[in-house]
Amino acid sequence: MLNNVENILYRRPELYDLFYPEPNDETPSMLRRAFAKHLPSPPKSILDIGCGTGRDLASLARDGAKCVGIDALAEMVSFASSRHAHVSFLNGDMRSIRLGQTFDAVLCMGSALMYALTNTDLRATFQTFASHSHSGSLLFLDVNNAAACLPGGMFRRELRNEFNAGGFRAVATMLFDFDYRRQVMIRRRTWKLEDEETIEDFCEYRLLFPAELEAFLDDAGFGVVGMYDNQQLMDTPLNGLRLYVTAMFRG
């Protein structure tokens, strides 16, 4: 159960990967690039926090790492477990879960960190990252880039997406608004279905700036080793829509 979220794709996880297709394994490929760049050898253990359908871990586990995924939604956990028997999936909250073990790599992908809406939630979540890391563990974060909302950035307030897969055909129109005081982006989405029925959903996301993330990471014992706005992990001025952060645990 999640507060501040109503999302058809969370109620029907089988549609999630179809709505966000990755035909060429884009995210796991980026993660392998980051491991090669920042770790002395490929990770033997990987924890994915807010793992959703478990797609990223399912791919990474094929390289031989022991993989564990955590998600707050029981629907996601049971869907992921049914699809990917070679990975362990557990129901838990990123602000509080403690597995009592550490991992060579800790991931929080696909904006999952942005569900920590307040500074208190963020600090708690960074403590969870630290509790599952040992000296030299690599943390990888993937969030919207708040800097892209500044003048000169690439952010658009309205997006339209046509969707036709898994027996579900709809046009999704997404409107984005901001609560500037809380630094929260609000997405209101309207799905117009084939039979003209409309379904509304919404979500609140905490926006994070690069230097702000670096401060939270530092407080939790992580040193940033790279910040990118592209999946090739090339250095840029960081005004792109995504922010990929790699950080090393000091221990």
Ligand SMILES: C[S@@+](CC[C@H](N)C(=O)[O-])C[C@H]1O[C@@H](n2cnc3c(N)ncnc32)[C@H](O)[C@@H]1O
């Ligand atoms: C946008 S999805 C991303 C899923 C996956 N990481 C990916 O990239 O495909 C965000 C996920 O974060 C999970 N989530 C949100 N708040 C959470 C929390 N407090 N603890 C654990 N998982 C959470 C949601 O249930 C959802 O599966």
